[in-house]
Ligand SMILES: O=C(CO)[C@@H](O)[C@H](O)[C@H](O)[C@H](O)COP(=O)(O)O
């Protein structure tokens with residue numbers, strides 16, 4: 361049991377390092393893109409399924425409330441939290457449309473659509489990002505495995521190269537926290553981050 365636990369922690373730590381070694385430049389680009397959208401008065405729409413739905417609402421809360429420094433609230437909405445909206449779209453149309461229809465309702469050109477999928481191929485996340493792209497939103501995909509169709513259909517993707525959903529999710533939330541922290545500093549503090 362102890363050995364197994366140690367193995368999980370090691371894999372999780374190593375995957376963070378592997379991701380960073382391959383993606384630092386891409387991560388900076390995503391941070392610049394989201395910061396630019398917020399500076400221009402746009403908002404962030406974040407969405408995913410299961411653990412990634414939880415990540416979406418976790419990150420939206422960081423933006424709306426506060427993160428590491430005192431600063432004004434930033435506009436972000438998780439599209440995975442309103443059970444009435446999600447069940448009505450899923451029931452009347454199709455579960456694959458639960459995010460795309462919300463994007464149609466809430467998205468405006470220049471906003472950021474940030475989809476999270478460890479497989480890179482959940483149809484509802486893909487359709488949400490495709491709709492966002494058609495409407496002129498900036499599209500960001502946080503993916504795993506080989507990135508799937510999602511990584512191939514977004515303006516910016518950050519892919520965690522692993523086949524383990526929980527290990528990918530652990531890196532995803534670290535990436536999300538880094539994005540929140542850098543945006544805080546870029547918008548509200550530390551000239552060296554600008
Ligand atoms: O949290 C976990 C597994 O760690 C699960 O709830 C997981 O998020 C769900 O199976 C999702 O439906 C997987 O979707 P995706 O990441 O492939 O888009």
Ligand SMILES: [Zn+2]
Nearest residue numbers: 411525526529
């Ligand atoms: Zn999980």
